[in-house]
Amino acid sequence: METKQVFDAVANKYDLMNDIMSLGTHRYWKECLIDWLKPYPGMNIIDVAGGTGDISRRFLKRVSGNGKATICDPNASMLKNGSKNVDKYEDSIIRTCAFAEELPFENESFDAYIVSFGIRNFTDIQKGLEEAMRVLKPGGRFMCLEFSKLENSKLAKLYETYSMVIPKIGKLVVGDEEPYKYLVDTIEKFPSQEKFSTMIRDAGFEKVEYRNIFNGVVAIHSGWKS
Ligand SMILES: C[S@@+](CC[C@H](N)C(=O)[O-])C[C@H]1O[C@@H](n2cnc3c(N)ncnc32)[C@H](O)[C@@H]1O
Structure with missing residues (x-):
């Protein structure tokens, strides 16, 4: 199944499925990411593979709307479904349909580049990391x-064992198990924390570190552009 088909198939139940599969814990994981980001008023972030925009909304809530979030995703259905979740900070959000490997933004545009549950879908992860480096301002953070x-x-x-059940849950909730087989497959293929840290360093980032959550079920990686 192609990446686009996967997210077309789940777009209108994406947020619900996230809650079911992670037993609600994705909310906590995302809050850990925002905690570590330490948002400040006026911060300008790009939320790559932003989908329905969960990260951008959490970021804007922290800065009480005093910031800017660009949600970038190649899937128009995901972006469109996210735009239904309009809240009071909608004016601070920009949505752009584009791939992470070819971001339609000037060099040195953003204070932070965030990618949440998206990078394992990139066709070329290293190219995506190089684009992250390009669009970040000096002193910016990945x-x-x-x-x-x-x-x-x-x-x-x-x-x-739990991963083997995920496609069955997908079948029950969205009526299709293929997108969730894809999910499990991409998780298995994604590099380890150490290997991914090396890829981030290879793209030119400094002070690269990571934090495991739930014993490494998920990890948050961080790197800085000098
Ligand atoms: C699992 S969703 C993550 C959504 C959101 N960031 C979150 O944390 O809930 C993955 C997203 O990656 C996007 N995606 C797939 N290939 C991509 C690529 N090459 N560049 C950028 N985004 C991509 C999909 O369209 C999808 O919206």
Whole structure:
């Protein structure tokens, strides 16, 4: 299944499925990302693979609308579904339909580049990271929230079993298990925390570090542009 078909298939139930599959914990993971970002008034972020815009809305809430968020995603259905979640900070949001590997923005445009549960879908992750470096201002920050590798092997086994159930839940909720087979597949193929850190450094970022959450079910990576 193509990435576009996957997200077309789930777009109108995307937020609901996120809650069901993660048992609501994706909300906590995203708040951890925003905590670590430390948003400040006037901050200008790009939310790449932003989909329905969950990260942008959380960011704007933290700065009480005193900031700017550009949601960038190649899937028009995801962007359109997100635009239904209009809240009081809608005026601070810009939506752009584009791929992470070819961002339609000037060099040095943003204070922070955020990608949440999106980078494993990129066709070319290294190119995406190089684009992140290009569009960030000097002193800007790259942050990524993504499914990762568990540290504990017993927990990893348990998690593997749960992963096998995810497509069945998808079938029940959105009527199609294929997008969720794709999800599990991309999680398995995504590099480990250490390997991904090396890719971030290779793109030119400095002070690269990561934090595991729930033993590494997800990890948040951070890097700075000098
Ligand atoms: C799982 S959703 C994540 C949405 C949101 N960021 C969140 O955390 O809930 C993944 C998104 O990645 C987008 N995507 C897929 N390929 C992409 C690419 N090459 N560049 C940018 N976004 C991409 C999809 O369209 C989809 O909206």
